[in-house]
Amino acid sequence: DQQVKQNSPSLSVQEGRISILNCDYTNSMFDYFLWYKKYPAEGPTFLISISSIKDKNEDGRFTVFLNKSAKHLSLHIVPSQPGDSAVYFCAANAGTASKLTFGTGTRLQVTL
């Protein structure tokens, strides 16, 4: 049972444009939603998160939007840079110090 789904395995975007990565979930008990970035041969690095009581959270070039009624969240990167090329994982958990449930990842490639 895939509780967190990322239906796009890959995305290619030109430098300077907006990258939009999508994620859907099925478990209504999730309290926090997170995005992680992963480079080859490295562990996932936390990027940004959002609480279930909010619908938007911004951090520099990164914005996460949450639509609870649709059980959908998205990560916007504006403007996209070549260094953003990585695999992005959507994850969710039920609160602090609780296990993360991950999606399968979206590979973002930012081209020049």
Added chain:
Amino acid sequence: EAGVAQSPRYKIIEKRQSVAFWCNPISGHATLYWYQQILGQGPKLLIQFQNNGVVDDSQLPKDRFSAERLKGVDSTLKIQPAKLEDSAVYLCASSSWEDTEAFFGQGTRLTVV
């Protein structure tokens, strides 16, 4: 602040052999996780510790996998005997009681041949 340390980085073993992975979490983090990431999939939780007690090991194949966290700091994950399908990256992560996010180590890439 030092991050999560894992060793070894890479390991190649034959099926039916045993292997052990080591993790040192961020200092002061009471919660420690072991995840398995198979190629093309997202990380999947194997076991979660709170100090030296197990919180969740529902997805740990207990007939071959074992983990311990003596003294509530370092942790080891063991596979005995290994199967071909155990080939994956094993990620250790830690968090404090007030963190919503977990902090990951670089992982150990295991290849079973």
